[in-house]
Amino acid sequence: MNIWSMAPSFVRRERASSAATVLAPVVALTVAIILNLGLYVVIGRDPLAVIHAMLLEPFLSFASFSEVLLKAGPLLLIAQGLAIGFRAKVFNIGAEGQFILGAISASAIPVWFPQATGQWIWPAMLLLGAIGGALWASITAFWRVRLNANEILVSLMLSLVAAQLLNYLLLGPWKDPNGFNFPQSVMFQYDAMVPTLISGTRVNVSLLITLALSLAAWIFMQKSFAGYKLQVGGLAPRAAGYAGFSQSWAIWLSLLIGGFAAGLAGAAEVAGPLGQLQRSISTGYGYAAIIVAYLGGLHPLGIIVSALVMAVIYIGGDNAMVSANLPIAAVRVFQGSLLLAYLVAIAFVRYRLEWPQAARKTVHRSPS
Amino acid sequence: MNAIEFIISGMLAAATPFLLAALGELVVERAGVLNLGVEGLMALGAVLAFITVYHGGGHFLGFVAAGLGSAALSLVFAVVALGFRANQVATGLAIGILGQGLSALFGKTYESLTVKALPKLAFPWLSDIPVVGGLFTQDIVVWICLLATLCIWAMFTFSKLGLIIRAVGENPKAAHAIGYPVVTVRVLAIAFGGAMAGFAGAYAAVIYTPLWADGMIAGRGWIAIALVVFGTWLTGRIFLGACLFGAVSLMGLAAQATGMDVPSQLLSSLPYIVTIIVLGIISSNRRLLKLNGVASLGEPFER
Numbered sequence: 001m002n003i004w005s006m007a008p009s010f011v012r013r014e015r016a017s018s019a020a021t022v023l024a025p026v027v028a029l030t031v032a033i034i035l036n037l038g039l040y041v042v043i044g045r046d047p048l049a050v051i052h053a054m055l056l057e058p059f060l061s062f063a064s065f066s067e068v069l070l071k072a073g074p075l076l077l078i079a080q081g082l083a084i085g086f087r088a089k090v091f092n093i094g095a096e097g098q099f100i101l102g103a104i105s106a107s108a109i110p111v112w113f114p115q116a117t118g119q120w121i122w123p124a125m126l127l128l129g130a131i132g133g134a135l136w137a138s139i140t141a142f143w144r145v146r147l148n149a150n151e152i153l154v155s156l157m158l159s160l161v162a163a164q165l166l167n168y169l170l171l172g173p174w175k176d177p178n179g180f181n182f183p184q185s186v187m188f189q190y191d192a193m194v195p196t197l198i199s200g201t202r203v204n205v206s207l208l209i210t211l212a213l214s215l216a217a218w219i220f221m222q223k224s225f226a227g228y229k230l231q232v233g234g235l236a237p238r239a240a241g242y243a244g245f246s247q248s249w250a251i252w253l254s255l256l257i258g259g260f261a262a263g264l265a266g267a268a269e270v271a272g273p274l275g276q277l278q279r280s281i282s283t284g285y286g287y288a289a290i291i292v293a294y295l296g297g298l299h300p301l302g303i304i305v306s307a308l309v310m311a312v313i314y315i316g317g318d319n320a321m322v323s324a325n326l327p328i329a330a331v332r333v334f335q336g337s338l339l340l341a342y343l344v345a346i347a348f349v350r351y352r353l354e355w356p357q358a359a360r361k362t363v364h365r366s367p368s
Numbered sequence: 369m370n371a372i373e374f375i376i377s378g379m380l381a382a383a384t385p386f387l388l389a390a391l392g393e394l395v396v397e398r399a400g401v402l403n404l405g406v407e408g409l410m411a412l413g414a415v416l417a418f419i420t421v422y423h424g425g426g427h428f429l430g431f432v433a434a435g436l437g438s439a440a441l442s443l444v445f446a447v448v449a450l451g452f453r454a455n456q457v458a459t460g461l462a463i464g465i466l467g468q469g470l471s472a473l474f475g476k477t478y479e480s481l482t483v484k485a486l487p488k489l490a491f492p493w494l495s496d497i498p499v500v501g502g503l504f505t506q507d508i509v510v511w512i513c514l515l516a517t518l519c520i521w522a523m524f525t526f527s528k529l530g531l532i533i534r535a536v537g538e539n540p541k542a543a544h545a546i547g548y549p550v551v552t553v554r555v556l557a558i559a560f561g562g563a564m565a566g567f568a569g570a571y572a573a574v575i576y577t578p579l580w581a582d583g584m585i586a587g588r589g590w591i592a593i594a595l596v597v598f599g600t601w602l603t604g605r606i607f608l609g610a611c612l613f614g615a616v617s618l619m620g621l622a623a624q625a626t627g628m629d630v631p632s633q634l635l636s637s638l639p640y641i642v643t644i645i646v647l648g649i650i651s652s653n654r655r656l657l658k659l660n661g662v663a664s665l666g667e668p669f670e671r
Contacts, residue, residue: 143648150597153590153597154647157643160586164640329472332465332472336468344452347452
C-alpha cells in the first residue's frame with residue numbers, strides 16, 4: 001500500500017475514444033487560455049484587454065486576418081513535414097535550422113545576382129530553399145542511420161549551428177554594404193518576390209503551394225503504401241522489420257520530407273513578406289511547428305486547423321504586446337502550456353479514469 | 369597568461385553548468401525517464417537565481433530559489449509524463465519551451481543587468497604551481513559540484529539506493545514485482561534532475577557569466593543531455609565529457625584573445641559542432657551504448 005493507490009488510476013480503453021480525439025485539442029486550448037490569463041493577472045496585466053487583443057482582434061478586420069493567414073503558412077508547411085516523421089517515430093526537432101538553411105539557400109540567388117530579372121527567379125529560390133533544408137536535414141539522417149546518433153540531439157544542435165551561420169553571413173559576406181551596418185542582406189529585386197495572392201495584403205502564392213502540399217501529405221499518409229510503411233514503422237517497429245520495411249529508409253524519408261518542407265517555408269519567408277535575408281527571419285517557427293503538429297493530432301487535416309490557431313496566438317500576442325503591454329515571451333509560455341495541456345487531454349483518448357473505489361470491484365491485478 | 373593556462377584555469381568553472389545538469393539528467397535517465405526539458409529548466413533556474421541575487425538575497429538563496437523553481441517545473445513533467453503517460457519526448461519539449469518562455473517573461477525587466485560573482489578560493493601550495501595552478505583556484509560551487517559528482521558515482525556504485533534506481537530504469541515491471549515503488553522513485557529522480565538543472569542555470573547566471581540575457585543558456589541544457597550519452601551513463605565519463613566541453617567553450621575565447629582571424633560565429637558554434645561529432649563517434653559503437661545503456665529508457669510504465 002502506498003500513496004499512489006489513493007489516486008485515481010488510468011485504465012486503457014479497449015478502443016481509442018473518438019469523441020475524446022476531437023475534443024482534446026479544444027479542451028486543451030480552453031485550459032491553456034484560462035491558465036495563461038491567470039498568469040497575466042499575476043504579472044499585473046488586464047486579462048480582458050489581453051483577451052480582446054489576442055483572441056478577438058485577429059478576426060476583427062480583414063487586414064489582420066490576412067496577417068494570420070500569412071503567419072499560418074510557414075507553421076502549416078513545417079508541421080506537415082514534421083508530423084510525417086513523428087508518426088514514424090522519427091523526432092526531427094531541428095526544423096528551425098532547416099528553415100534557416102532554406103532561407104539562406106534561397107537568398108543566394110538575389111544576393112549573388114541582384115540585377116537578374118525574369119519570372120524564373122522566385123520559383124528557383126523556393127526550389128533551392130527546399131533543397132537547402134533537405135540537405136541540412138540529411139546530415140541528421142546520415143548521423144542517425146550510419147552513426148546511430150540520436151536524431152533529437154543532432155537536429156537540435158544543427159539548428160544552433162544554423163543560427164550562427166546566418167549571423168556570420170549577415171555580419172560578414174552577405175551584409176548589405178549600403179544597409180547602415182544593419183545585419184541584413186540587400187533588398188531583393190522585384191522578380192525575386194513571390195507574387196501576391198490577395199491584393200492589398202501580404203498573403204502570397206506560397207499559401208496555395210502550402211495548401212497543395214497539405215493535400216499531398218494527406219494523400220501520402222492516408223492512401224499511399226509508402227505512408228503506410230512509415231506509420232507501421234512508428235507503431236510497431238518489430239512488425240515493420242518482419243514485413244521487410246527498412247527503418248533506415250523511414251528515417252531518411254522522414255528527415256528529407258521534414259527538411260524539404262521547412263526549407264521551402266524558409267525560402268517563402270525571405271521571398272515573401274521579408275524581401276531580404278534578416279537575422280529575425282524566424283520567430284521560432286521550427287519549434288512552434290512541433291506544437292502545431294501535435295495539436296493537429298499528427299493528422300494532415302487537423303494540422304491545418306492547429307496552424308491557424310497557432311497563427312492567431314502569434315498575431316494576437318503581437319497585438320497584446322502593443323495594446324496590453326504583454327511581454328512577447330508570453331507567446332512562448334502559451335505555446336508550452338498549450339502542448340502540455342494537449343498531452344494531458346489526449347490521455348483521455350487512450351485511457352479512462354477509474355477511482356480507487358471502482359477499481360477495487362474490478363480487480364485485475366495479480367496478488368503480490 | 370597564455371592560452372593553455374587560460375583554458376586549464378577556467379575549464380572547471382566552464383564545465384560546472386554542463387556537469388550539474390548532466391548529473392541530474394543521469395539520475396533521471398537511470399530511473400528510466402527521458403526528460404528533454406533540461407534547457408528550459410536551466411533557463412528558469414537561471415532567472416530565479418538572478419532575480420534573487422539581484423535583490424540582495426545572496427548566492428545561497430539564489431541557488432535555493434533556482435533549485436526549488438526548476439524542481440517544481442520538473443514535477444509538472446512528472447505529472448504529465450508519468451501520471452498521464454504522455455509521450456516523454458513531447459512532454460520534455462513542452463517543458464523546455466515553457467521554461468524558456470517563463471524565464472524570458474520573468475527576466476524581461478532584468479535584461480543586461482549584472483550581479484557580483486563569488487570570489488575564487490585558492491588552495492594553499494597547489495594554486496602556486498606553474499601552469500596547472502589555476503586548476504586549484506575555483507569558487508566554492510565548483511568544489512561542491514565535484515563533491516556531488518563523487519557522491520553520485522558512489523551512490524550508483526555502492527549503495528542500495530543506486531541499485532533501486534537502476535532496477536527501476538532497467539525493468540520497471542520486475543522492480544514493481546519485488547516491491548519497489550517505481551513511480552515514487554521516478555518522481556523523486558525527476559525532481560532531483562530538475563533541481564540540478566536549476567543549480568546549473570543558477571551557476572551560469574550568477575557566477576559564470578553574472579549577467580542576465582534572454583537565451584543565455586544557449587543550448588547548454590541540450591549539450592548536458594548529450595553528455596549523458598557521451599558518458600554512456602557512467603558518472604566518471606560524464607565528468608570527463610563536461611571538462612572537454614568546458615575546454616571547448618573556452619577555446620573560442622582563447623582564440624579570440626590571441627587575435628586569431630576566425631569568425632566569432634564559428635567559435636560560438638564550436639561546442640555544438642563538437643557535440644555532433646562526438647555524438648556520432650560514441651553512438652557508432654553500439655556495443656558500448658548497449659553495455660551501460662538504460663533498457664527501458666523513455667517507455668511509460670503500466671502495471
